[in-house]
Structure formats: C-alpha cells, structure tokens
Amino acid sequence: MSPSPKLPEAAGPAGGPLAIICGGGAFPLAVAEAARRAGREVVLFPVRGFAGPEVEAWPHVWIHIGRFGQLTAEMRRRGCRDVVMIGNVLRPRIRDIRLDWATFWLLPSAFRMLRGGDDHLLTSLGRFFEEAGFRLLGAHEVAPEILLPAGRLGRVAPGAEAMADIVLGCRVLDVTGPLDIGQGLVVMNKHVVAMEAAEGTDLMLARVAELRANGRIKMPAPCGVLVKRPKAGQDRRFDLPSLGVRTVEGAARAGLAGIAVEAGGVIAAEAGALIAAADAAGLFVYGVAPGAEGAP
Template sequence: MRLSPKPPEAVASGAPLAIICGGGAFPLAVAESARRAGREVVLFPIRGFAGPEVEAWPHVWIHIGRFGHLTAEMRRRGCREVVMIGNVLRPRVRDIRLDWTTFWLLPAAFRMLRGGDDHLLTSLARFFEEAGFRLVGAHDVAPEILLPAGQLGRIGPSVEELEDIALGCRVLDVTGPLDIGQGLVVMNKHVVAMEAAEGTDLMLARIAELRANGRIKMPARCGVLIKRPKVGQDRRLDLPSLGVRTVEGVARAGLAGIALEAGGVIAAESEALIRAADAAGVFVYGVDPSAGVESGR
C-alpha cells in the first residue's frame, strides 16, 4: 500500500523535527543538539521503552503498531523530517496495537518482521518515506555524538591488541552483509563471541561467565570488543553505540579495551565514557575506516 508520494528532497525550512524515541539517553541528546542549533523538536516517545524524562519536551506518546496515529500527529505538528533513535526491542505480534493504517500495511509488516534487524529497520524507513516524510540520521542532527579516530583516553592498544582489532574488522566485513550483529570480541587472534539478538551487554556478560567457569583461560586484561556498523547498513538507522555501561561490561569481562569505527559509532555522553574507561584501565580506540588499523604502543 502506497500512502502518498515520496517527499521532495528539500524540506521546508524551520519545520519541527520529529524524534521517535526509544529508551536510553540518545533521544534527549539529539533533541538538545537540535535545540542548540535553533531547531524546534517534537518528541514521539514509544510507550514501554522511553522514560518519563521526555515529558519535559513537546511530546506525543505513541504505541508500536499505530502508524496511522503517529503520522497524523507528525503532520498536525508540521513535521517533515523524522529521526528514530533509542533502544527498542523487536515486538511480539501480540503486543502490537494496530490502527487502520497499520492494518492495511499488515502484509508488508509481516514481511518486514521476517529477517534481521537491518531488514526490519530499512523496511520501516520505507514506510515513513512513502508516507511523505524524510528520514534523517541522528548523527546528521547531532554530529557530536559520533566518536572520532585515534586513542580516546589515557590508555592505548598494544601491537597485539591492534592485531586483534584488525582481525575483528575483517570478520565483521564478512558477517555484516548477512545482517549479523555489529560487534564481536577477539582474544589473541581468536573470535570468542559475536553479538547477536542478545546485544552487547549480554554478550559481555557471557564473556565474564565463560571466564568464571574456566571456558576462557586467557589472563585478565586480554581481548578487545570491536563495534562497527554492518557493511551496507542504512546509517540513518541503528548505528552501534557505546556508553558507560559498555565500559563497565568490558571491565567485568576482563577485556583490555574497546575498538570502534570512527564516524560510525555513537555515544550520548562521550566525556563520561572516556572518564569511565580511564578509571577502569580500559582503552577506547577509534579506527579510521579509510586508513585501517595503525601500529600500537
């Protein structure tokens, strides 16, 4: 079902920005950045995921599955551009509350749910574009959330850790087009975990458990978490993210540090992230995708 013609490339100047909010700190970080740039915003927090702090902003609470209600509210407020940001788990069918627009879209919606996360999000983006909205990346609105290249804290990776990073990047080059995760853990040139449906935090908890039960016998402060977007991913959606919680998980898992693709990974509070990494003795290193992995200390 085609809802309306696709939007023109140019969006009317000064139109409010719609921010569809999942959980976490990112939606408000993007909203603050847009406001500093002089842009009016309207938040559309998703019930069950977004927190009550969104109510300090102009907002309309929404339910998953009420696509017609959402797009009608965005039009009523003059929004033409939309950002989707924040944590949202893939819904169960019985948890979706349908309106008539979504009901007519059900065949496409069921096809959308059959596949990986990138397939799901790209299909969702197409719905918005066909409804007359322009989807933009959160990092286009708030470029400061992108992490840069190089050593980001007091600690840098060793030569051996850079070799682990290079291996991890090569593996993600292969798995990315298959829509499998955005991260993995490499120890001593051995891939010991890949991120899948459980997400980064639970993958790191699994590493900690494997250390505790003796399945991983490497010494402490060995191994690297590597995060980067999937090859071919629509970067307007679901860029990998890091936060203080990630650093804490890396430290509990006994890893040496975190490597990320510079300009392809976001952090809502980068200064707090680096402070936490320095305090935990964990390195954070941004790999320039155009230059590859440099030699270490």
C-alpha cells in the same frame, strides 16, 4: 593519535519541527538537545513501554507500536517533515501491537518486514515514512557530535597485540555484516571468542565474563578487545552501534584490555562519562579511521 575523519555536518531543516521517535536510553534526549542547540524546534514521539518519563520535559506525544496512522497524523498536525528514529526498541509481541485503521492496510507489508533481520525491518519501516511524505534522517546527521572520532580517546593506548586483535575483529565483521548477524565481537590473541547476535553487546560481554569465570578462557586479564562497527551496507540512518558507560563496565568485568570502534560509525550519548569510566578501569577506547593504515 590518528587524524579524525571528517564527520558530517548537521542536517539542515526541511521546514517545521524535527520529529524524534524515541525508544529507550539516553540517545533521544541527546539528539533533541543537539537539535535545539542548532536552533531547531523538536517534538518527541516516545514509544510506550520503551521511552522513559524524562521525555515529558519536552513537547511530546506518546505513541503505541502499531498506530502508524495516528503517528503520521500527529506529525503532520505539528508541522513536522524531518524524522529521526533513535533509542532502544525490541521487536514487539503480536499481542502488544495496537493497530489503527491506517496500519491495518499496511499489514501485508508489515508481516513481510518482520520476516528478516534488523536491517530489513528498519529499512522497510523507513520506506513507510518516506512513502507517507516524510524525510528520514540519521541521528548522527542531526547531532554529528555523538559520533566517536579516530584515535586514542582516553589515557590508555592499545598495544601491538591489541591492535592485531582489532584488525582481525574488523575483518570478521566485514564478512558477517552483510549476513545481518551483529555489530560487535570480542577478539583475544587473534581468536574470536564471542560474537554479538540477538542478545546485544551487554549480554555478550556477560557471556565472556562467565567464560573467564568457568575457566573456558584461560588468558589472564586484561586481554582482548571488544570491536564494534556498522554492518557493511547498513543504512546508517538506523541502528548505528553505540557505546555507553555500561559497555565499559561490561568490558571491564569481562577482563578485556579495551574497546575499538569504527570512527564516525559508532555513537555515544555521553562520550565524556564513557571515557572517564574507561580511564578509571584502565581500558583503552580507540577509534579506527576507515582506510587508515593497519585497518582493513
């Protein structure tokens, strides 16, 4: 197993509770638990329509997309200065946005935010918070344990053919990342068969499974690798690529041999369950250390 890269230390508090703006999925609570273990108070700000009811077991304030003034006022009232944004949130439809007065004055900037890729949107949103006096942290800075390390992470190891696919996949993502296209792709026998775009990883894997089912992919299973890594130049405080049990299940249905990630650049809320699912399916999960031999 390759030596793990040095992962970041948990970010120290700047004073007051940590504000966690919560989308959907398991990551917001994983970050909240990590912050509490580190002795940090937290207040969750779940986004209506995306976060689940499980957030109500924590100190929380429900928020609507478009109520930036209300959100920042609540964070100040509760003494929060550090902010993490984590979880699944889709771009809203205009009719779903409920503006408050403070957000109204930001509309010209907000419209410019929406005219671009996800990196542009998230970085612009982060700038709003910083200009309002808050410190934006990445989820991995608060909970470094959610970052996947280097080397073989389960019982199954990638073979030479899979390693060649991993190297090619990383090189392709180095080229497409600055174009804000996606964070993942599938490579089989040194051939890119699918790239992640707006549909996300799960639907990309479903597309690969369909290509196998209709005979467009003729290589026998298991064959091929899902490769995920952050985009080159990406602001890592936002939208780090993630893996979960559903990803493993999708890779298995697509007939892949395994999954490769950039070590220290991909997060998993439940790494133990993910690895157990991969072992049960006979898939490898492998962390490529940046700059390691064989990696681009």
